[in-house]
Amino acid sequence: MTTVQPLGDLTLEGGEVLPRLEVAYDTWGEFTGDNAVLVLHALTGDSIVAGSDGWWNEVVGPGLGIDTDRFFVVAANILGGCKGTTGPASAGPDGRVWGNRFPAITVRDQVAAEAMLTDHLGIDRWHAVIGGSAGGMRAVEWAVTHPERVERLFLLASSAYASAEQIAWTSTQADIIRAAGPEAGLELARRIAHTTYRSEAELAERFGRTVQSDGRFAVQSYLQHHGDKLVKRFDAWSYIALGDAMNSHDVGRDRGGLEAALGRVTARTVVAAIDSDRLYPPYQQQELADLIPTAEPLAVVRSPHGHDGFLIEHDQVGALARDLLEH
Numbered sequence: 001m002t003t004v005q006p007l008g009d010l011t012l013e014g015g016e017v018l019p020r021l022e023v024a025y026d027t028w029g030e031f032t033g034d035n036a037v038l039v040l041h042a043l044t045g046d047s048i049v050a051g052s053d054g055w056w057n058e059v060v061g062p063g064l065g066i067d068t069d070r071f072f073v074v075a076a077n078i079l080g081g082c083k084g085t086t087g088p089a090s091a092g093p094d095g096r097v098w099g100n101r102f103p104a105i106t107v108r109d110q111v112a113a114e115a116m117l118t119d120h121l122g123i124d125r126w127h128a129v130i131g132g133s134a135g136g137m138r139a140v141e142w143a144v145t146h147p148e149r150v151e152r153l154f155l156l157a158s159s160a161y162a163s164a165e166q167i168a169w170t171s172t173q174a175d176i177i178r179a180a181g182p183e184a185g186l187e188l189a190r191r192i193a194h195t196t197y198r199s200e201a202e203l204a205e206r207f208g209r210t211v212q213s214d215g216r217f218a219v220q221s222y223l224q225h226h227g228d229k230l231v232k233r234f235d236a237w238s239y240i241a242l243g244d245a246m247n248s249h250d251v252g253r254d255r256g257g258l259e260a261a262l263g264r265v266t267a268r269t270v271v272a273a274i275d276s277d278r279l280y281p282p283y284q285q286q287e288l289a290d291l292i293p294t295a296e297p298l299a300v301v302r303s304p305h306g307h308d309g310f311l312i313e314h315d316q317v318g319a320l321a322r323d324l325l326e327h
């Protein structure tokens with residue numbers, strides 16, 4: 001059952017004050033004082049991580065890799081999202097939906113919102129902070145900003161900064177939404193994004209050059225299906241705000257560079273790459289594993305599915321999480 005928690009005003013990195021922040025969150029398991037695990041979702045995820053509708057329901061649950069019989073799991077909707085936490089789809093101070101008037105936010109602002117929730121919940125220190133993709137951006141920011149509050153860290157298919165290519169994909173998708181309008185634009189943006197989420201070899205193997213009876217290429221139909229589905233469940237201005245936040249990501253910014261920033265991390269850290277990920281290529285996770293002093297050697301998840309492997313390869317991901325949480 002999702003709780004929407006009012007947390008007060010949030011001063012953003014850009015200086016603007018976001019009034020009356022609300023954060024939507026869910027929990028599983030019992031809090032015993034030192035067993036709280038923060039699970040951070042990716043771009044279009046939400047706070048429903050476990051249970052029949054959970055986006056990681058084969059990783060988080062009773063007896064699973066992130067075992068809710070042992071750990072108190074907290075998942076919150078991201079600042080700027082559209083699943084209960086304040087974002088472009090929420091009402092602004094004038095009572096009208098923020099829409100494209102929502103102030104610019106960064107990954108550090110998103111972590112600041114999560115830290116306010118953490119204080120509200122009375123959690124001094126996370127047993128672990130875990131995130132894949134955009135969730136990993138917040139997880140590494142957590143460990144750099146609040147090293148004393150993060151005991152273990154699991155970074156999956158993520159990076160220490162948004163690369164030129166990631167900014168290229170994300171900013172182009174935002175421009176498509178602005179040019180084509182929220183619905184048509186979001187549908188097109190998701191098609192491009194979804195292509196980057198899967199591997200070239202998988203698309204070739206699954207769809208080849210097949211043309212369906214309706215005249216569309218099978219791969220085209222597949223991408224349109226994913227585009228249509230996102231339009232039904234997501235807000236276009238939120239998609240742009242979250243993309244801009246991802247583009248802000250650089251743990252080394254104003255901290256003397258990457259090495260100095262990642263050198264602050266004290267959490268026992270596991271970094272995992274998906275071997276076929278073309279959007280967050282394994283060199284980016286290698287960089288994290290090399291520069292975080294407390295990181296174990298890079299773990300590699302074998303998957304034909306590309307970046308989305310972090311959502312699909314639940315056995316391998318769950319085993320890595322279990323090993324980190326229980327040792």
Ligand SMILES: CC(=O)SCCNC(=O)CCNC(=O)[C@H](O)C(C)(C)COP(=O)(O)OP(=O)(O)OC[C@H]1O[C@@H](n2cnc3c(N)ncnc32)[C@H](O)[C@@H]1OP(=O)(O)O
Pocket residue numbers: 041042043044045046055197218219221222223225226229308311312
């Ligand atoms: C933390 C987070 O990121 S939470 C958000 C995660 N979820 C999403 O992003 C939702 C979008 N979906 C995805 O990203 C992926 O589907 C995943 C990772 C969730 C699951 O991946 P997979 O199990 O490999 O599913 P796959 O990519 O094959 O998609 C299956 C869908 O494509 C449809 N499909 C397959 N081929 C075609 C085709 N030729 N034409 C039209 N539709 C097709 C299937 O019918 C199925 O539809 P459904 O999802 O409505 O049941």
Ligand SMILES: N[C@@H](CCO)C(=O)O
Pocket residue numbers: 042043044045132133134197308
């Ligand atoms: N399918 C995921 C991939 C982004 O990392 C999402 O939309 O959140």
